[in-house]
Amino acid sequence: MQTTTPLDIAKIREDFPILARPYKDRRLVYLDSAVSGLMPRAVNERIAYYQAFEHTNVHRGVSQLSQEATDRFEEAREKVRSFLNAPSNKQIIWTRGTTESINLVAQTYGRQHVHAGDEILLSAMEHHSNLVPWQLLAEERGAKLRVIPMNDAGELLLDNLEELITERTRILGVTQVSNVLGTINPVKEIIARAHAKGVPVLVDGAQAVPHMVVDVQDLDADFYVFSGHKLMGPTGIGVLYGKKEHLDAMPPWQGGGSMILSVSWEKTTFIGPPGKFEAGTPPIAQAIGLGAAIDYVRSLGLDLIAAHGHELLDYATARVRQIPGLRVIGEAKEKASVLSFVLEGVHPHDVGTILDYEGIVVRAGHHCAQPVMKRLNIPATTRASFACFNDRDDVDALVEGILKVKEIFG
Amino acid sequence: MSDPRELYQQVILEHNKKPRNFGKLEACTHHADGQNPLCGDEIELTLLVQAGLVQDLKFQGHGCAISQASSSLMTTAVKGKPVAEAELMIEQFREMIRGTLDPAKDANILGKLSLFRGVKDLPSRVKCAVLPWVTLHAALKGEETASTE
Numbered sequence: 247m248q249t250t251t252p253l254d255i256a257k258i259r260e261d262f263p264i265l266a267r268p269y270k271d272r273r274l275v276y277l278d279s280a281v282s283g284l285m286p287r288a289v290n291e292r293i294a295y296y297q298a299f300e301h302t303n304v305h306r307g308v309s310q311l312s313q314e315a316t317d318r319f320e321e322a323r324e325k326v327r328s329f330l331n332a333p334s335n336k337q338i339i340w341t342r343g344t345t346e347s348i349n350l351v352a353q354t355y356g357r358q359h360v361h362a363g364d365e366i367l368l369s370a371m372e373h374h375s376n377l378v379p380w381q382l383l384a385e386e387r388g389a390k391l392r393v394i395p396m397n398d399a400g401e402l403l404l405d406n407l408e409e410l411i412t413e414r415t416r417i418l419g420v421t422q423v424s425n426v427l428g429t430i431n432p433v434k435e436i437i438a439r440a441h442a443k444g445v446p447v448l449v450d451g452a453q454a455v456p457h458m459v460v461d462v463q464d465l466d467a468d469f470y471v472f473s474g475h476k477l478m479g480p481t482g483i484g485v486l487y488g489k490k491e492h493l494d495a496m497p498p499w500q501g502g503g504s505m506i507l508s509v510s511w512e513k514t515t516f517i518g519p520p521g522k523f524e525a526g527t528p529p530i531a532q533a534i535g536l537g538a539a540i541d542y543v544r545s546l547g548l549d550l551i552a553a554h555g556h557e558l559l560d561y562a563t564a565r566v567r568q569i570p571g572l573r574v575i576g577e578a579k580e581k582a583s584v585l586s587f588v589l590e591g592v593h594p595h596d597v598g599t600i601l602d603y604e605g606i607v608v609r610a611g612h613h614c615a616q617p618v619m620k621r622l623n624i625p626a627t628t629r630a631s632f633a634c635f636n637d638r639d640d641v642d643a644l645v646e647g648i649l650k651v652k653e654i655f656g
Numbered sequence: 657m658s659d660p661r662e663l664y665q666q667v668i669l670e671h672n673k674k675p676r677n678f679g680k681l682e683a684c685t686h687h688a689d690g691q692n693p694l695c696g697d698e699i700e701l702t703l704l705v706q707a708g709l710v711q712d713l714k715f716q717g718h719g720c721a722i723s724q725a726s727s728s729l730m731t732t733a734v735k736g737k738p739v740a741e742a743e744l745m746i747e748q749f750r751e752m753i754r755g756t757l758d759p760a761k762d763a764n765i766l767g768k769l770s771l772f773r774g775v776k777d778l779p780s781r782v783k784c785a786v787l788p789w790v791t792l793h794a795a796l797k798g799e800e801t802a803s804t805e
Protein backbone atom coordinates (compact mmCIF):
# COMPACT_ATOMS: atom_id res chain seq x y z
CA MET A 247 0.00 0.00 0.00
CA GLN A 248 1.31 3.44 -0.89
CA THR A 249 0.97 6.63 1.08
CA THR A 250 -1.70 9.14 0.24
CA THR A 251 0.59 12.18 0.12
CA PRO A 252 1.24 13.85 -3.24
CA LEU A 253 4.90 12.79 -3.40
CA ASP A 254 5.45 10.12 -6.02
CA ILE A 255 7.43 7.76 -3.80
CA ALA A 256 8.05 5.11 -6.46
CA LYS A 257 9.62 7.77 -8.67
CA ILE A 258 11.60 9.25 -5.79
CA ARG A 259 13.00 5.82 -4.93
CA GLU A 260 14.55 5.67 -8.39
CA ASP A 261 16.61 8.70 -7.47
CA PHE A 262 18.48 6.66 -4.84
CA PRO A 263 20.73 4.01 -6.43
CA ILE A 264 21.45 2.42 -3.05
CA LEU A 265 17.79 1.41 -2.69
CA ALA A 266 18.15 -0.84 -5.72
CA ARG A 267 21.11 -2.81 -4.37
CA PRO A 268 20.45 -6.21 -2.90
CA TYR A 269 20.88 -6.22 0.84
CA LYS A 270 20.81 -9.50 2.74
CA ASP A 271 19.19 -10.96 -0.39
CA ARG A 272 16.19 -8.69 -0.12
CA ARG A 273 14.94 -5.12 -0.53
CA LEU A 274 16.95 -2.64 1.54
CA VAL A 275 14.67 -1.02 4.09
CA TYR A 276 16.53 2.10 5.13
CA LEU A 277 14.97 3.59 8.25
CA ASP A 278 18.07 5.39 9.43
CA SER A 279 18.00 8.81 7.78
CA ALA A 280 18.36 10.47 11.18
CA VAL A 281 21.83 8.95 11.40
CA SER A 282 22.67 9.91 7.83
CA GLY A 283 20.52 10.64 4.81
CA LEU A 284 20.90 8.61 1.65
CA MET A 285 22.31 10.52 -1.27
CA PRO A 286 20.20 11.01 -4.39
CA ARG A 287 21.85 10.42 -7.75
CA ALA A 288 21.73 14.12 -8.62
CA VAL A 289 23.98 14.98 -5.68
CA ASN A 290 26.37 12.19 -6.43
CA GLU A 291 26.56 13.22 -10.08
CA ARG A 292 27.07 16.87 -9.24
CA ILE A 293 30.02 16.01 -7.00
CA ALA A 294 31.50 13.66 -9.61
CA TYR A 295 31.13 16.33 -12.33
CA TYR A 296 32.83 18.93 -10.20
CA GLN A 297 35.69 16.57 -9.35
CA ALA A 298 36.08 15.49 -12.97
CA PHE A 299 35.78 18.80 -14.81
CA GLU A 300 35.76 21.85 -12.54
CA HIS A 301 38.12 21.24 -9.69
CA THR A 302 40.96 23.36 -8.47
CA ASN A 303 41.39 25.33 -5.27
CA VAL A 304 39.06 28.22 -4.52
CA HIS A 305 39.78 31.87 -3.69
CA ARG A 306 43.27 31.51 -5.17
CA GLY A 307 45.01 32.31 -8.37
CA VAL A 308 44.01 34.17 -11.48
CA SER A 309 43.07 31.24 -13.68
CA GLN A 310 39.63 30.92 -15.17
CA LEU A 311 39.52 27.42 -13.70
CA SER A 312 40.05 28.79 -10.21
CA GLN A 313 37.38 31.42 -10.79
CA GLU A 314 34.91 28.79 -11.96
CA ALA A 315 35.56 26.58 -8.92
CA THR A 316 35.16 29.62 -6.70
CA ASP A 317 31.91 30.58 -8.40
CA ARG A 318 30.44 27.08 -7.97
CA PHE A 319 31.56 27.02 -4.34
CA GLU A 320 30.04 30.43 -3.61
CA GLU A 321 26.85 29.53 -5.45
CA ALA A 322 26.46 26.64 -3.01
CA ARG A 323 26.82 29.11 -0.14
CA GLU A 324 24.09 31.22 -1.69
CA LYS A 325 21.86 28.14 -1.86
CA VAL A 326 22.35 27.61 1.87
CA ARG A 327 21.64 31.29 2.55
CA SER A 328 18.42 31.08 0.62
CA PHE A 329 17.52 27.73 2.26
CA LEU A 330 17.81 29.30 5.73
CA ASN A 331 16.57 32.71 4.60
CA ALA A 332 19.69 34.29 6.07
CA PRO A 333 20.15 38.02 5.33
CA SER A 334 23.55 37.62 3.71
CA ASN A 335 25.79 34.84 2.45
CA LYS A 336 28.56 36.41 4.52
CA GLN A 337 26.70 34.88 7.46
CA ILE A 338 27.00 31.32 6.14
CA ILE A 339 30.18 29.63 7.32
CA TRP A 340 31.28 26.24 6.04
CA THR A 341 32.34 23.72 8.64
CA ARG A 342 32.83 19.96 8.72
CA GLY A 343 29.42 19.46 10.30
CA THR A 344 27.13 20.34 13.17
CA THR A 345 29.70 19.27 15.75
CA GLU A 346 32.39 21.50 14.31
CA SER A 347 29.95 24.42 14.00
CA ILE A 348 29.11 24.21 17.71
CA ASN A 349 32.76 23.82 18.71
CA LEU A 350 33.55 26.90 16.63
CA VAL A 351 30.96 28.96 18.49
CA ALA A 352 31.98 27.56 21.89
CA GLN A 353 35.64 28.33 21.30
CA THR A 354 35.21 31.80 19.83
CA TYR A 355 31.99 33.42 21.04
CA GLY A 356 32.02 31.19 24.11
CA ARG A 357 35.58 32.06 25.14
CA GLN A 358 34.84 35.73 24.68
CA HIS A 359 31.73 35.73 26.81
CA VAL A 360 31.85 32.85 29.29
CA HIS A 361 33.91 33.43 32.42
CA ALA A 362 34.22 32.00 35.92
CA GLY A 363 30.84 31.69 37.60
CA ASP A 364 28.88 32.17 34.37
CA GLU A 365 26.24 29.76 33.17
CA ILE A 366 25.48 27.96 29.92
CA LEU A 367 21.89 26.80 29.60
CA LEU A 368 21.14 23.67 27.55
CA SER A 369 18.04 21.57 27.09
CA ALA A 370 17.77 18.07 28.58
CA MET A 371 17.51 16.52 25.12
CA GLU A 372 20.74 17.73 23.53
CA HIS A 373 22.90 15.46 21.40
CA HIS A 374 26.43 15.12 22.79
CA SER A 375 27.53 17.53 20.05
CA ASN A 376 25.60 20.35 21.74
CA LEU A 377 26.71 19.35 25.23
CA VAL A 378 30.35 18.26 25.26
CA PRO A 379 31.76 21.41 23.56
CA TRP A 380 30.00 23.53 26.21
CA GLN A 381 31.14 21.26 29.02
CA LEU A 382 34.76 21.60 27.85
CA LEU A 383 34.32 25.37 27.78
CA ALA A 384 32.67 25.40 31.21
CA GLU A 385 35.52 23.36 32.70
CA GLU A 386 38.10 25.62 31.12
CA ARG A 387 36.37 28.75 32.39
CA GLY A 388 35.02 27.57 35.74
CA ALA A 389 31.51 28.10 34.42
CA LYS A 390 28.46 25.94 35.02
CA LEU A 391 26.08 24.01 32.77
CA ARG A 392 22.40 24.30 33.63
CA VAL A 393 19.63 22.22 32.13
CA ILE A 394 16.10 22.93 30.92
CA PRO A 395 14.25 19.79 32.12
CA MET A 396 11.79 17.68 30.17
CA ASN A 397 8.81 15.52 31.03
CA ASP A 398 8.46 11.76 30.47
CA ALA A 399 6.82 12.35 27.10
CA GLY A 400 9.96 14.16 25.94
CA GLU A 401 8.69 17.73 26.00
CA LEU A 402 10.74 20.57 27.44
CA LEU A 403 9.32 22.06 30.62
CA LEU A 404 9.39 25.73 29.82
CA ASP A 405 7.13 27.21 32.51
CA ASN A 406 10.15 28.16 34.62
CA LEU A 407 12.45 29.12 31.77
CA GLU A 408 12.79 32.69 33.07
CA GLU A 409 14.09 31.33 36.38
CA LEU A 410 16.66 29.15 34.62
CA ILE A 411 17.91 32.14 32.66
CA THR A 412 19.82 34.09 35.28
CA GLU A 413 21.99 37.19 35.06
CA ARG A 414 24.94 34.78 34.73
CA THR A 415 23.55 32.96 31.67
CA ARG A 416 25.76 33.73 28.68
CA ILE A 417 24.25 31.48 26.02
CA LEU A 418 21.36 29.04 25.58
CA GLY A 419 21.74 25.96 23.36
CA VAL A 420 18.72 23.99 22.18
CA THR A 421 17.98 21.45 19.49
CA GLN A 422 15.08 22.20 17.18
CA VAL A 423 14.27 18.50 16.77
CA SER A 424 15.44 15.79 19.19
CA ASN A 425 17.41 13.05 17.45
CA VAL A 426 16.16 10.46 19.95
CA LEU A 427 12.61 11.52 20.72
CA GLY A 428 11.61 13.34 17.57
CA THR A 429 10.29 16.22 19.66
CA ILE A 430 9.95 19.49 17.78
CA ASN A 431 10.87 22.17 20.29
CA PRO A 432 9.23 25.61 20.17
CA VAL A 433 12.53 27.31 19.43
CA LYS A 434 11.00 30.57 18.24
CA GLU A 435 9.29 31.02 21.59
CA ILE A 436 12.42 29.93 23.51
CA ILE A 437 14.53 32.43 21.55
CA ALA A 438 12.08 35.27 22.20
CA ARG A 439 12.03 34.55 25.92
CA ALA A 440 15.84 34.23 26.08
CA HIS A 441 16.25 37.49 24.17
CA ALA A 442 13.87 39.21 26.59
CA LYS A 443 16.51 38.47 29.20
CA GLY A 444 19.39 39.41 26.92
CA VAL A 445 20.64 35.88 26.27
CA PRO A 446 21.63 34.68 22.77
CA VAL A 447 20.52 31.27 21.49
CA LEU A 448 22.27 28.62 19.41
CA VAL A 449 19.88 26.26 17.63
CA ASP A 450 21.04 22.77 16.63
CA GLY A 451 19.17 22.21 13.39
CA ALA A 452 20.80 18.90 12.39
CA GLN A 453 17.56 16.93 12.67
CA ALA A 454 15.26 19.81 11.75
CA VAL A 455 16.44 20.84 8.28
CA PRO A 456 15.45 17.54 6.60
CA HIS A 457 11.90 17.90 7.92
CA MET A 458 10.82 21.52 7.95
CA VAL A 459 11.25 24.92 6.40
CA VAL A 460 13.68 26.93 8.51
CA ASP A 461 13.80 30.71 8.51
CA VAL A 462 16.59 31.95 10.75
CA GLN A 463 15.30 35.53 10.61
CA ASP A 464 11.81 34.53 11.61
CA LEU A 465 13.25 32.41 14.44
CA ASP A 466 15.59 35.30 15.31
CA ALA A 467 18.29 32.68 16.06
CA ASP A 468 21.71 34.00 17.01
CA PHE A 469 23.40 30.87 15.69
CA TYR A 470 21.92 28.05 13.63
CA VAL A 471 23.90 24.93 12.74
CA PHE A 472 23.37 21.80 10.66
CA SER A 473 25.17 19.02 8.78
CA GLY A 474 25.08 18.34 5.06
CA HIS A 475 24.81 14.57 5.27
CA LYS A 476 21.55 14.61 7.24
CA LEU A 477 20.06 16.60 4.38
CA MET A 478 21.05 13.93 1.84
CA GLY A 479 24.27 15.75 1.02
CA PRO A 480 27.77 14.41 1.53
CA THR A 481 29.61 14.00 4.83
CA GLY A 482 32.38 16.41 5.77
CA ILE A 483 30.35 19.58 5.21
CA GLY A 484 28.26 21.55 7.65
CA VAL A 485 26.95 25.04 8.18
CA LEU A 486 27.16 27.70 10.82
CA TYR A 487 24.81 30.64 10.45
CA GLY A 488 25.39 33.55 12.80
CA LYS A 489 24.01 37.03 13.29
CA LYS A 490 26.26 39.63 11.73
CA GLU A 491 27.05 41.44 14.97
CA HIS A 492 28.22 38.20 16.59
CA LEU A 493 30.32 37.04 13.64
CA ASP A 494 31.93 40.48 13.30
CA ALA A 495 32.90 40.55 16.97
CA MET A 496 34.11 36.95 17.22
CA PRO A 497 37.83 36.22 16.93
CA PRO A 498 39.04 33.80 14.25
CA TRP A 499 38.95 30.14 15.21
CA GLN A 500 41.63 28.31 13.28
CA GLY A 501 44.46 30.24 11.67
CA GLY A 502 45.98 29.65 8.26
CA GLY A 503 45.56 30.47 4.62
CA SER A 504 42.44 32.06 3.14
CA MET A 505 41.43 33.88 6.32
CA ILE A 506 44.03 36.64 6.37
CA LEU A 507 44.18 40.21 5.13
CA SER A 508 47.93 40.52 5.59
CA VAL A 509 50.60 38.56 7.39
CA SER A 510 53.94 39.68 8.72
CA TRP A 511 56.17 38.26 11.46
CA GLU A 512 54.90 40.99 13.75
CA LYS A 513 51.17 40.90 13.11
CA THR A 514 48.42 39.25 11.09
CA THR A 515 45.15 40.90 10.21
CA PHE A 516 42.08 38.96 9.17
CA ILE A 517 39.35 39.26 6.60
CA GLY A 518 35.72 39.46 7.72
CA PRO A 519 33.19 36.66 7.92
CA PRO A 520 32.76 34.11 6.53
CA GLY A 521 36.42 33.85 5.42
CA LYS A 522 37.67 34.70 8.91
CA PHE A 523 36.36 31.31 10.07
CA GLU A 524 37.42 29.26 7.07
CA ALA A 525 41.16 28.71 7.36
CA GLY A 526 42.74 26.40 4.82
CA THR A 527 41.32 24.72 1.75
CA PRO A 528 37.63 24.09 2.40
CA PRO A 529 35.64 20.95 1.47
CA ILE A 530 34.80 22.32 -1.98
CA ALA A 531 33.16 19.32 -3.62
CA GLN A 532 31.19 18.66 -0.43
CA ALA A 533 29.89 22.23 -0.34
CA ILE A 534 28.80 21.98 -3.97
CA GLY A 535 27.22 18.61 -3.14
CA LEU A 536 25.28 20.16 -0.29
CA GLY A 537 24.06 22.83 -2.70
CA ALA A 538 22.81 20.07 -5.00
CA ALA A 539 21.11 18.35 -2.06
CA ILE A 540 19.29 21.58 -1.24
CA ASP A 541 18.18 21.82 -4.87
CA TYR A 542 16.90 18.24 -4.68
CA VAL A 543 14.99 18.73 -1.44
CA ARG A 544 13.48 21.97 -2.73
CA SER A 545 12.49 20.35 -6.01
CA LEU A 546 10.40 17.86 -4.03
CA GLY A 547 9.15 20.56 -1.67
CA LEU A 548 9.99 20.58 2.03
CA ASP A 549 6.30 20.98 2.90
CA LEU A 550 5.45 17.80 1.01
CA ILE A 551 8.42 15.95 2.54
CA ALA A 552 7.26 17.05 5.99
CA ALA A 553 3.66 15.97 5.30
CA HIS A 554 4.84 12.61 4.01
CA GLY A 555 7.07 12.16 7.07
CA HIS A 556 4.19 12.93 9.42
CA GLU A 557 1.89 10.55 7.61
CA LEU A 558 4.43 7.72 7.85
CA LEU A 559 5.19 8.52 11.48
CA ASP A 560 1.49 8.36 12.36
CA TYR A 561 1.05 5.10 10.48
CA ALA A 562 4.17 3.54 12.03
CA THR A 563 3.30 4.73 15.54
CA ALA A 564 -0.21 3.29 15.30
CA ARG A 565 1.13 -0.03 14.02
CA VAL A 566 3.96 -0.54 16.51
CA ARG A 567 1.75 0.44 19.43
CA GLN A 568 -0.25 -2.72 18.77
CA ILE A 569 2.82 -4.90 19.42
CA PRO A 570 2.61 -6.22 23.00
CA GLY A 571 5.62 -5.30 25.14
CA LEU A 572 6.64 -2.41 22.88
CA ARG A 573 6.86 1.06 24.34
CA VAL A 574 7.27 4.18 22.20
CA ILE A 575 9.92 6.52 23.61
CA GLY A 576 9.12 10.15 22.90
CA GLU A 577 5.46 11.04 22.84
CA ALA A 578 5.58 14.77 22.37
CA LYS A 579 2.59 16.40 20.73
CA GLU A 580 4.84 17.93 18.07
CA LYS A 581 7.13 15.33 16.50
CA ALA A 582 9.24 14.96 13.39
CA SER A 583 9.52 11.58 11.70
CA VAL A 584 11.63 9.82 14.29
CA LEU A 585 10.26 6.77 16.12
CA SER A 586 12.18 5.42 19.10
CA PHE A 587 11.03 2.40 21.04
CA VAL A 588 12.03 -0.25 23.55
CA LEU A 589 10.89 -3.84 23.56
CA GLU A 590 10.35 -5.54 26.87
CA GLY A 591 13.03 -8.13 27.65
CA VAL A 592 15.11 -7.45 24.53
CA HIS A 593 18.08 -5.12 24.41
CA PRO A 594 17.92 -2.58 21.54
CA HIS A 595 21.22 -3.86 20.13
CA ASP A 596 19.69 -7.29 19.70
CA VAL A 597 16.62 -5.73 18.08
CA GLY A 598 18.90 -3.84 15.69
CA THR A 599 20.95 -6.95 14.85
CA ILE A 600 17.90 -9.09 14.10
CA LEU A 601 16.25 -6.34 12.05
CA ASP A 602 19.46 -6.09 10.04
CA TYR A 603 19.22 -9.80 9.22
CA GLU A 604 15.85 -8.89 7.73
CA GLY A 605 17.36 -6.13 5.62
CA ILE A 606 16.05 -3.35 7.85
CA VAL A 607 18.57 -0.70 8.83
CA VAL A 608 17.75 1.19 12.03
CA ARG A 609 19.82 2.77 14.78
CA ALA A 610 20.15 1.01 18.12
CA GLY A 611 21.96 2.58 21.02
CA HIS A 612 22.14 5.69 23.12
CA HIS A 613 22.09 7.94 20.03
CA CYS A 614 24.91 10.11 21.39
CA ALA A 615 22.44 11.34 24.00
CA GLN A 616 23.37 9.50 27.19
CA PRO A 617 21.77 12.11 29.49
CA VAL A 618 18.46 11.56 27.66
CA MET A 619 18.74 7.80 28.28
CA LYS A 620 19.53 8.43 31.94
CA ARG A 621 16.61 10.83 32.31
CA LEU A 622 14.23 8.24 30.87
CA ASN A 623 15.90 5.43 32.82
CA ILE A 624 16.61 3.25 29.79
CA PRO A 625 20.03 2.07 28.54
CA ALA A 626 19.24 2.57 24.86
CA THR A 627 16.47 2.59 22.28
CA THR A 628 15.88 1.28 18.79
CA ARG A 629 15.11 4.16 16.43
CA ALA A 630 13.46 4.17 13.03
CA SER A 631 13.51 7.42 11.08
CA PHE A 632 11.66 8.22 7.88
CA ALA A 633 12.60 10.15 4.76
CA CYS A 634 11.04 11.07 1.43
CA PHE A 635 11.86 7.67 -0.13
CA ASN A 636 10.26 5.56 2.61
CA ASP A 637 6.79 4.16 2.17
CA ARG A 638 4.28 2.07 4.07
CA ASP A 639 5.96 -1.11 2.81
CA ASP A 640 9.03 -0.06 4.81
CA VAL A 641 6.92 0.42 7.92
CA ASP A 642 5.23 -2.95 7.38
CA ALA A 643 8.66 -4.58 7.04
CA LEU A 644 9.68 -2.96 10.33
CA VAL A 645 6.61 -4.31 12.08
CA GLU A 646 7.24 -7.81 10.67
CA GLY A 647 10.86 -7.56 11.77
CA ILE A 648 9.89 -6.60 15.32
CA LEU A 649 7.50 -9.54 15.44
CA LYS A 650 10.39 -11.77 14.37
CA VAL A 651 12.51 -10.39 17.21
CA LYS A 652 9.75 -11.24 19.63
CA GLU A 653 9.41 -14.72 18.18
CA ILE A 654 13.15 -15.40 18.55
CA PHE A 655 13.31 -14.02 22.07
CA GLY A 656 10.14 -15.82 23.07
CA MET B 657 24.88 -16.23 8.45
CA SER B 658 21.52 -15.53 6.95
CA ASP B 659 19.37 -16.69 9.85
CA PRO B 660 19.49 -14.75 13.11
CA ARG B 661 18.95 -18.02 14.97
CA GLU B 662 22.50 -19.06 14.08
CA LEU B 663 23.61 -16.23 16.34
CA TYR B 664 20.74 -16.23 18.80
CA GLN B 665 20.85 -19.92 19.68
CA GLN B 666 18.58 -21.31 22.36
CA VAL B 667 21.38 -21.66 24.92
CA ILE B 668 22.38 -18.01 24.44
CA LEU B 669 18.77 -16.82 24.73
CA GLU B 670 18.23 -18.96 27.80
CA HIS B 671 21.37 -17.66 29.56
CA ASN B 672 20.29 -14.11 28.67
CA LYS B 673 16.92 -14.69 30.27
CA LYS B 674 18.24 -16.53 33.32
CA PRO B 675 21.85 -15.57 33.82
CA ARG B 676 23.87 -17.90 36.07
CA ASN B 677 26.08 -16.59 38.87
CA PHE B 678 24.44 -13.17 38.67
CA GLY B 679 25.25 -10.82 41.52
CA LYS B 680 28.26 -9.81 43.54
CA LEU B 681 30.53 -11.85 45.83
CA GLU B 682 30.74 -10.22 49.24
CA ALA B 683 34.09 -11.87 49.98
CA CYS B 684 36.17 -11.54 46.86
CA THR B 685 39.86 -11.54 46.11
CA HIS B 686 39.58 -10.00 42.64
CA HIS B 687 37.27 -7.42 41.14
CA ALA B 688 36.98 -5.55 37.85
CA ASP B 689 34.49 -3.33 36.03
CA GLY B 690 34.24 -3.86 32.31
CA GLN B 691 32.84 -1.38 29.85
CA ASN B 692 32.02 -1.29 26.18
CA PRO B 693 32.08 2.48 25.63
CA LEU B 694 30.57 2.31 22.17
CA CYS B 695 27.29 0.73 23.23
CA GLY B 696 27.27 1.32 26.98
CA ASP B 697 27.30 -2.31 28.09
CA GLU B 698 28.74 -2.67 31.59
CA ILE B 699 29.62 -5.63 33.76
CA GLU B 700 31.06 -5.93 37.23
CA LEU B 701 32.97 -9.12 37.98
CA THR B 702 33.89 -10.43 41.44
CA LEU B 703 36.10 -13.49 41.95
CA LEU B 704 37.22 -15.63 44.85
CA VAL B 705 40.59 -17.13 43.94
CA GLN B 706 42.15 -19.56 46.42
CA ALA B 707 45.00 -22.06 46.05
CA GLY B 708 45.27 -21.30 42.35
CA LEU B 709 41.59 -22.06 41.70
CA VAL B 710 38.73 -19.76 40.72
CA GLN B 711 36.61 -21.00 43.63
CA ASP B 712 33.70 -18.71 42.88
CA LEU B 713 32.76 -15.79 40.66
CA LYS B 714 29.73 -13.62 39.97
CA PHE B 715 28.85 -10.93 37.49
CA GLN B 716 26.30 -8.18 37.36
CA GLY B 717 25.52 -5.41 34.90
CA HIS B 718 23.44 -4.71 31.86
CA GLY B 719 23.78 -5.16 28.16
CA CYS B 720 22.57 -7.01 25.11
CA ALA B 721 21.78 -10.72 24.99
CA ILE B 722 25.21 -11.50 23.56
CA SER B 723 27.13 -9.80 26.37
CA GLN B 724 24.79 -11.11 29.09
CA ALA B 725 24.85 -14.71 27.83
CA SER B 726 28.59 -14.54 27.24
CA SER B 727 29.07 -13.38 30.84
CA SER B 728 26.79 -16.07 32.22
CA LEU B 729 28.37 -18.88 30.21
CA MET B 730 31.83 -17.64 31.10
CA THR B 731 31.09 -17.89 34.81
CA THR B 732 29.85 -21.47 34.45
CA ALA B 733 32.90 -22.40 32.37
CA VAL B 734 35.47 -20.84 34.68
CA LYS B 735 34.02 -21.67 38.10
CA GLY B 736 36.15 -24.20 39.96
CA LYS B 737 38.88 -24.20 37.32
CA PRO B 738 42.57 -23.46 37.86
CA VAL B 739 43.54 -19.87 37.05
CA ALA B 740 45.90 -21.13 34.34
CA GLU B 741 42.99 -22.90 32.64
CA ALA B 742 40.83 -19.77 32.85
CA GLU B 743 43.62 -17.83 31.20
CA LEU B 744 43.86 -20.39 28.41
CA MET B 745 40.08 -20.08 27.89
CA ILE B 746 40.38 -16.29 27.66
CA GLU B 747 43.02 -16.71 24.98
CA GLN B 748 41.09 -19.33 23.02
CA PHE B 749 37.79 -17.46 23.23
CA ARG B 750 39.42 -14.36 21.79
CA GLU B 751 41.07 -16.41 19.05
CA MET B 752 37.71 -17.95 18.16
CA ILE B 753 36.06 -14.53 17.92
CA ARG B 754 38.96 -13.21 15.86
CA GLY B 755 38.51 -16.19 13.56
CA THR B 756 42.01 -17.60 14.14
CA LEU B 757 40.71 -20.61 16.06
CA ASP B 758 38.02 -22.83 14.60
CA PRO B 759 36.50 -24.78 17.46
CA ALA B 760 35.36 -27.51 15.05
CA LYS B 761 38.91 -28.17 13.85
CA ASP B 762 41.47 -26.83 16.29
CA ALA B 763 42.18 -28.33 19.70
CA ASN B 764 40.52 -26.28 22.42
CA ILE B 765 38.96 -26.37 25.85
CA LEU B 766 36.04 -24.07 25.00
CA GLY B 767 33.25 -26.64 25.18
CA LYS B 768 29.86 -24.87 25.18
CA LEU B 769 31.56 -21.53 24.65
CA SER B 770 31.98 -22.40 21.00
CA LEU B 771 28.31 -21.37 20.64
CA PHE B 772 29.66 -17.86 20.16
CA ARG B 773 31.72 -18.71 17.08
CA GLY B 774 29.12 -17.03 14.84
CA VAL B 775 29.98 -13.67 16.34
CA LYS B 776 33.15 -13.52 14.26
CA ASP B 777 30.96 -12.74 11.23
CA LEU B 778 29.37 -9.76 12.98
CA PRO B 779 32.14 -7.23 13.62
CA SER B 780 29.70 -4.87 15.35
CA ARG B 781 28.92 -7.51 17.99
CA VAL B 782 32.42 -8.86 18.68
CA LYS B 783 32.93 -6.51 21.60
CA CYS B 784 29.69 -7.64 23.21
CA ALA B 785 30.85 -11.27 23.33
CA VAL B 786 34.38 -10.41 24.40
CA LEU B 787 33.48 -7.91 27.16
CA PRO B 788 33.26 -10.45 30.06
CA TRP B 789 36.49 -12.14 28.97
CA VAL B 790 38.37 -8.86 28.79
CA THR B 791 37.02 -8.07 32.24
CA LEU B 792 38.07 -11.47 33.61
CA HIS B 793 41.55 -10.98 32.17
CA ALA B 794 41.80 -7.61 33.91
CA ALA B 795 40.51 -8.98 37.22
CA LEU B 796 43.01 -11.84 37.22
CA LYS B 797 45.83 -9.39 36.52
CA GLY B 798 44.71 -7.28 39.48
CA GLU B 799 43.38 -4.42 37.36
CA GLU B 800 40.18 -2.70 38.45
CA THR B 801 38.83 -1.65 35.07
CA ALA B 802 38.66 -3.06 31.57
CA SER B 803 37.44 -1.68 28.29
CA THR B 804 36.84 -3.24 24.91
CA GLU B 805 38.24 -0.11 23.23
